[in-house]
Amino acid sequence: MSNFLFGRYLPGESWVHQMSPQSKLLLSFYFVIVIFFANNIASYAALLILIMGVIILSGVSISYFLKGIRPLIWLIIFTVLLQILFSSGGKLLWHFGPFSITDQSLINGGFIFIRFLLIIMISTVLTLTTTPLAIADGVQTVLKPLKGFHFPVDTLALMLSIALRFVPTLMDEMETIMNAQRSRGVDFGSGSLKHRVKAAVPLLVPLFTGAINHAENLSTAMEARGFTDSEHRSKYRIYRWQMKDTISWLVFLAVGVLVLGIRKW
Amino acid sequence: MQHKKSTLRLNLLAMFIAIIILQTSIPLIGYIPIGTLDITIIQVTVVIATILMGTLDGAIIGGVWGLVTFIRAFAYPTSPLAAIVFVNPIVSIFPRIMIAVVAGMTYKALKNRIAKRSVSVSVAAVLGSLTNTILVLGLIYVFYKAKAPQLYQINLKDLLPYLLGVVGTNGIPEAIFSGVVTPLIAVPLGNILNRRGR
Numbered sequence: 001m002s003n004f005l006f007g008r009y010l011p012g013e014s015w016v017h018q019m020s021p022q023s024k025l026l027l028s029f030y031f032v033i034v035i036f037f038a039n040n041i042a043s044y045a046a047l048l049i050l051i052m053g054v055i056i057l058s059g060v061s062i063s064y065f066l067k068g069i070r071p072l073i074w075l076i077i078f079t080v081l082l083q084i085l086f087s088s089g090g091k092l093l094w095h096f097g098p099f100s101i102t103d104q105s106l107i108n109g110g111f112i113f114i115r116f117l118l119i120i121m122i123s124t125v126l127t128l129t130t131t132p133l134a135i136a137d138g139v140q141t142v143l144k145p146l147k148g149f150h151f152p153v154d155t156l157a158l159m160l161s162i163a164l165r166f167v168p169t170l171m172d173e174m175e176t177i178m179n180a181q182r183s184r185g186v187d188f189g190s191g192s193l194k195h196r197v198k199a200a201v202p203l204l205v206p207l208f209t210g211a212i213n214h215a216e217n218l219s220t221a222m223e224a225r226g227f228t229d230s231e232h233r234s235k236y237r238i239y240r241w242q243m244k245d246t247i248s249w250l251v252f253l254a255v256g257v258l259v260l261g262i263r264k265w
Numbered sequence: 266m267q268h269k270k271s272t273l274r275l276n277l278l279a280m281f282i283a284i285i286i287l288q289t290s291i292p293l294i295g296y297i298p299i300g301t302l303d304i305t306i307i308q309v310t311v312v313i314a315t316i317l318m319g320t321l322d323g324a325i326i327g328g329v330w331g332l333v334t335f336i337r338a339f340a341y342p343t344s345p346l347a348a349i350v351f352v353n354p355i356v357s358i359f360p361r362i363m364i365a366v367v368a369g370m371t372y373k374a375l376k377n378r379i380a381k382r383s384v385s386v387s388v389a390a391v392l393g394s395l396t397n398t399i400l401v402l403g404l405i406y407v408f409y410k411a412k413a414p415q416l417y418q419i420n421l422k423d424l425l426p427y428l429l430g431v432v433g434t435n436g437i438p439e440a441i442f443s444g445v446v447t448p449l450i451a452v453p454l455g456n457i458l459n460r461r462g463r
Contacts, residue, residue, distance in 0.1 A: 032339060072341065072342070075342060075348065079348055079349070082349075119339050119340055120340060120341070123339070123340035123341070155275065158275065158279075159275055159278055159279045159282065160279075160282070162275075162276065162279035162280075162283075163279040163280070163282035163283040163286065164283070164286075166279065166280060166283040167283045167286050167287055170280075170283055170284065170287055171287060171291070174287065174291070174294065196297050197442060197445055197446060200294070200297065200306065200446060201446055201449050201450065203294060204294065204309070204446070204450050205449070205450050205453060205454075207284065207294070208284070208313065208450060208454055209453075209454065209457060211280040211281070211283070211284055212277065212280065212454065212457060212458065214276070214280055215273060215276035215277045215279070215280045216273065216276075218276045219272040219273040219275075219276050222272055222276075223272055227272060229271075230275070
């Protein structure tokens with residue numbers, strides 16, 4: 001199963017684990033933006049060194065990162081090939097029909113590969129060191145300024161954490177339903193469009209019914225405990241901005257300035 | 266009673282978001298692979314949310330789907346096509362919100378004119394699904410025809426027929442699938458919700 005958010009969290013006490021989720025979230029966005037400014041070997045090298053440092057500080061073995069890349073490797077290769085075969089500019093090296101390879105396109109292909117690698121690495125660091133619920137909490141903190149525009153940030157955050165809480169539950173139920181239908185002889189893996197449609201309906205109806213049941217039970221339970229609105233809730237875990245966050249931001253900002261300085265304008 | 270309603274709405278929205286997240290990460294219930302095509306069925310969830318809970322809530326669910334697509338296009342793309350096209354939030358998010366808007370308006374217009382509920386749900390689902398396809402196609406065309414995108418220096422003009430072909434061939438079966446399956450799910454769910462006196 002291709003899973004990019006769940007079941008990936010690894011508990012730990014490392015520097016990255018201890019950072020507050022909101023600053024990890026914002027740093028990831030910032031890092032992705034900086035990646036798009038890099039356009040020569042020196043700037044990509046700076047970013048690669050930075051991400052290696054982050055991986056070491058996260059205390060997670062490198063094999064987890066390689067495992068994260070493996071399902072994507074064909075996709076990355078395909079995109080890089082597209083880039084190499086269909087781009088123009090530079091000295092023509094090879095040409096056939098609509099395809100052409102130039103020295104410029106080869107270099108760009110390599111850069112695209114590194115760019116993919118960097119983005120996958122930073123998002124893997126985020127999901128390996130932060131639980132989904134902490135991420136939802138981070139989203140709430142990051143979006144807080146929107147409260148000024150009467151945007152229901154707290155409701156949204158509560159909704160997101162309930163949703164994230166129930167994804168594994170619904171996944172288990174899905175598994176049960178699939179096994180139940182398999183035992184009745186439903187074949188999910190093959191057949192024509194008509195056959196597939198027929199197989200999908202007995203999966204989706206119980207899944208939705210179950211989800212609606214959860215929603216109703218949870219509403220009753222929440223109200224029995226005095227839930228009125230999501231604005232004035234207290235929190236079990238409070239994530240504070242720490243010295244570690246400040247230091248990390250200073251390092252990332254310095255690398256960002258460096259990349260802007262050494263990139264080809 | 267008002268509280269009860271708003272808590273239930275919050276939880277229902279949360280469950281739909283959970284289903285969307287589930288559908289984007291598990292192939293069988295989110296995408297049906299047929300030969301080389303990958304047919305999305307997530308728009309069915311968006312249309313069901315629209316019909317059960319209204320256009321606004323459907324649009325929220327559609328927006329969440331768009332957001333997941335958008336983030337995944339960077340961090341964990343589903344296909345090379347997604348990695349190229351969906352990094353533009355207007356292409357990834359806007360069409361998904363419009364699914365709910367179109368399906369909601371259609372359903373509202375037909376609800377009182379057609380006696381059979383499943384027929385109006387089916388028409389709304391087909392139109393919603395087509396909205397997604399046409400808007401994604403149209404926006405790809407608008408954005409990538411003139412200039413090469415920022416992210417990749419690919420000459421997309423050469424690729425355009427291919428891109429449009431892929432999305433187009435997916436769009437038709439997706440619309441048919443939505444039209445058949447959505448009423449089969451939405452009508453019984455609506456009955457369940459009504460029976461409990463929402």
